[in-house]
Amino acid sequence: MATSEVQIANMALGLLGAEPIVSALSENSIVERFFDSIRDTVLEDIDWTFAIKRVVLSSPDATSPAFEWANRFAVPSDCLRIIEVNKNEYDWVKEGNYILTDQGTLNVKYVRREEDVSKWPQSFVQAFSYKLAASICIPHTNSSEYAAGLYQIYGGLLQDASGNDGRQGTHKPVKRNVTMKRNAAIPSNVTGPYV
Helix, strand or coil, X not given: CCCCXXXXXXXXXXXXXXXXXXXXXXXXXXXXXXXXXXXXXXXXXXXXXXXXXXXXXXXXXXXXXXXXXXXXXXXXXXXXEEEEEHHHCCCEEXXXXXXXXXXXXXXXXXXXXXXXXXXXXXHHHHHHXXXXXXHHHHHHXXXXXXXXXXXXXXXXXXXXXXXXXXXXXXXXXXCCCHHHHHHHCCCCCCCCCCC
């Protein structure tokens, strides 16, 4: 299992048939330039369980929004993407680096920036290495077709990882809504736009 940035970068370079890095990302300026931004992009792409963080924000910002919302809260500095606020039971919106809402306290669940590669699961390392390889492919191979193939593999790896990562833990049952109740009453042999 890859346990350092150099090992992970070398996985990407290996996919391109490029020379490996010996000791530091700075040995390959293209890898060094893309590494952090690609890491953050891959983290944002799905709700990786290893990167989920929960915080309670209980102190709204001193400056209220000009209109529409009562409060604004600073988004945590390590937040890449907000998953939910107060279980999404109340309205909220993210604008800039703030969460705007009428609520006075927020329970925020989000995907955080995880820079410690020793905490990355193998599925993340593999997906990351393919996205990094795809992103640096053209300068290394001059082939947009090969880059497109790597992006396609990355998409499949994300789909697999999302399914595997999402099966961990117990799950809340789906709440039946009006549409589900209506469709449950329709016999299975009936077709039409309402089914």
